[in-house]
Amino acid sequence: MQQLILPAVLASFWTICTGAGDWCYQSQFTCDNECNVPDKWNHANSNCAGKHQSPINVVTRKTLKDERLTNFQFDNYQQIFRGTIKNNGHSVQVGVPHLSTISGGGLPTSYKAVQFHLHWGNNGGPGSEHTIDGEQYPMELHIVHMKHHYTDLTTALSDPEGVAVLGFFYERSNSGNRKYDPIINALQSIKTTNGNTSLLPISLAQLIPSEQNLTTYYRYKGSLTTPGCTEAVIWTLFENPIPLSIDQLKAFSELKFNDGKPMVGTFRPVQPLNGRQVSRSVGAVILASSALLVATIATALGLSQPN
Incomplete structure (x- = not known):
């Protein structure tokens, strides 16, 4: 006994x-x-056990070039706004006026920005949700959009293509990124869960790479990366990372979860592809290679001509 x-x-x-x-x-x-x-999120919401979940690991050699993935058009991304930044207990989130829209880029229609939030590691360590060829970046930005005719995100999520999220990676830089000062400085005021404060005026454009550096990206269909894990998201992951200093990256780890513990490791592990195809844009890299090839041919022809 x-x-x-x-x-x-x-x-x-x-x-x-x-x-x-x-x-x-x-x-x-x-x-x-x-x-x-x-790995138990399906207990919180059964959608989290779905077959088309996010994030994923992008294996670049297995991506397929898609000629439909042209350059994005960013409308009113330069628009200055005064947002409210909040510690929602899981991340930092900023509401965005619905003036900023995206179109092109192989999207079925135009989408308007709703909010952006971030995912990070521990004191600047690995923390992105998506990975590229197994590499996990220190942090990842998600700018969440919904189809232009919807008025709220809940309704948009009932449409299999109702939401489009732009994902951006961060990399460590030797110097601080001054464009991020409004966000980094505000973190001191929202350390505890449900803490919120007004941001100094910012624009979405100042937070991401310049438009000419947004031509190379990956595309797949997936889900929200937090419960309810709804599979209604067209994902776009941009290749060019955003620079932040180690001190700027560490500032996010000073926030607190609702139990008072450091808000670190705020990422969901990568999920199985389950047969999904990841596509890549034509992109600047391909164009640059073509230009180099033309120049090489021209040089060779020049060298072969008799004097």
Whole structure:
């Protein structure tokens, strides 16, 4: 009888420590904080066990060039606005006036910006949600858009192509990115969950690479990367990263989850592709290579001509 007691106690302890209640990131889980870690998110929402989930690892050699993936048109991305930045308990989020829109880029229609938020690691360590050939960047920006005729995100998510998210990676830089000062400075005021403050005037354009550096990107169909994991997202992942200094990256790790612990590791692990095809744009790299090829041919022809 005594031999059965210890396994029973251990089984009971394991049950307690396997998570219950609300969803959380792996970095939040302890036996004192019973929550559903990413591989248990389907307990929080059954959609999270779907076959077309995000994020993914992009294997570049397996991507297919798609001639329909032309340059984006960014309308009113230069528009200055005064947003509110909030610690929502899982990330930092900024609401965006619906004036900024995207079209082109192989999208079925135009989409208007709703909000942007970020995912990061621990003190500048690996923290992006998507990975490229297995490389995880320090942080990832998601600018969330919905089809232009919808008035709220909930309705848009009922459309299989209702939402378009632009994803941008960050890389460490030796110097600070002054364009990010409004956001970095505001973090001090929103350390605790539900903390919010007004941002100094910013534009979406100042947060991302210049338009001429946004021609190379990857495209696939996926989901939201937090519960409810709704599979209604057209994903675009831009190749050119955004520079931030290590101090700027570390500033995000000073925020707190709702239990007061450091808000770090705010990313969902990559999900199986399950047969989905990832496409790539024609992009600047291809064009540059073509130009180089033309120049090489021209030089060769010049060299072969008799004097």
